[in-house]
Amino acid sequence: MARSTSESIRARLVVASDKLRPTDPLLADALDEVLAPRGWELLKLKPATRSGGNPNLAIPMPRDVREQLKALASESLTADVNEAFTAFLAGKFVPDAPVRARRNSGATAETVNLNVTPDRDLMQQVKDIAPERTQEYGWTVTPARVAAAYLLQKHNITTAKA
Secondary structure, three states: OOOOOHHHHHHHHHHHHHHHOOOOHHHHHHHHHHHOOOHHHHHHHOOOOOOOOOOOEEEEEEHHHHHHHHOOOOOOHHHHHHHHHHHHHOOOOOOOOOOOOOOOOOOOOOEEEEEEOOOHHHHHHHHHHHHHHHHHHOOOOOHHHHHHHHHHHHOOOOOOOO
8 A cells, every 4th residue: 555645645535524524514524623724633522532532531540450341252341330320320339448558568469450431421520429429438539449349249359459
């Protein structure tokens, strides 16, 4: 395949915009805006969300726990997180307090993020109720902590720190 030049890429994007216009004029307009002079600057303003519009939720956890969860290939972790939020909001799930390693204990588990894209509205509802639950539980409630606790419980994963 020949190396693309900016002119050939621009030409193909113009053709794509023209073909798209009858079926999705908004998407075609978006292409046209980027193709306009200095339109590329629009791409720098704000990171795009996924096509579903749901935000990314980064759930910090030890690497070995993340790998165990990712190994459940037949499972949809995003669906599990939506289930967690629904149960939490309905009062059917109370997350365990996060366990932290003692200071100077020598704990060395590497913390990484598990990324999921839960339903935007459910996540916002959890954020809205979090201050109330924080007072009730005595520890800081966040969507990531609710999700982590639910995933660990649902998949019977134990860890010293999550």
